[in-house]
Amino acid sequence: MYAFLLAVHAVIGGLALLxxxxxxxxxxxGTTHRLAGRTFLLAMIGIGATALPMALLRLAAGDVAFGVFMLYLFLITATACLNAWLAIRWRGDWRRYHGPWHRALAWLNLAAAVALLAYGLQRGAVLLSGFSAVGLYAGVQMLRAAARGEQPRWWLHAHYSGMLGAGVATHIAFLGIGLGRLLPAYAGSAQMLAWFGPLATAVVIGWRLRRRYGAGPERAAADPLA
Incomplete structure (x- = not known):
């Protein structure tokens, strides 16, 4: 069962990257942007649908560290995808987007990040401890966005932030997990770069997008999921 799920997961992951x-x-x-965006989010649903049972199977097999990290990655990725999608669907309703579900999800990310940090420190696992920062950052940013009130083009910022977050998770899964299993020699500093490289790249891209779209009057934009 695990081998079958892994094979399906890998195929869908390739589609997600593309x-x-x-x-x-x-x-x-544009048309290509909307179509590719819809395809990506649908692929991420498939990735989540295979990743969750894979994580549970690994936990049942006694691989606690990998299973715990897979569950954490599932949560932060699902959060990013949901934020990206609903920001477009509800872009005319700030209050609906930042409703109770949004705050509950933010606190869930924070709780999961703290738990992963504690688990990583206890095991001396640098990667687990380091990636707890992603959930901490996501949770804090979601709560801050809700507390700031409605801002110009808030939905655009939420959309591209969510897409970047989901993209980071996809690249980490491929470079840090999948490629490492295909190429056992791919380890050490190179693998560490594969884990944290996509995250650093997303930070730079996010900074550039904020500079480009972070101020000024809101512009009309096509719904990529319509």
């Missing part, structure tokens, strides 16, 4: 870059490089709001 559609992520297709959407990212296409003209924003």
């Amino acid at each position: 559609s992520f870059w297709s959407a990212g490089l296409a003209r924003k709001g």
Whole structure:
């Protein structure tokens, strides 16, 4: 069962990588951007649907560290995808988007990050401890966005932040987990770069997007999920 899920997961992951870059490089709001964006989010649903049972199977087999990290990665990735999708669907309703579900999900990310940090420190696992920062950051940013009130183009910031977060998870899964299992020699500092490299890249891209879209009057944009 695990081998079958892994094979399906890998195929869908390849589609997710391809559609992520297709959407990212296409003209924003255009047909290609919308189609690739929808494909990416649908692929992420498939990834989540296979990752969750894989994590539970690994836990049942006694591989606690990998199972725990898979569950954590599932949570932060699902959060990013949900934020990206609903930001577009509800872009005309700030209160609905930042409703109770949003705050509950933010606190869930914070709780999971703290738990992962404690578990990583107890095991001396640098990767687990380090990646707790992702959930901490996501949870804090979601709560801050809700506390700030409605801002110009809030939905655009939430959308591209969510897409970047989901994209980071996809690249980490491929470079840090999948490629490492295919190439056992791929380890050490190179593997560490594969884990934290996508995260650093997303920070830079997010900074550039905030500079480009972070101020000024809100512009109309096509719904990539319509």
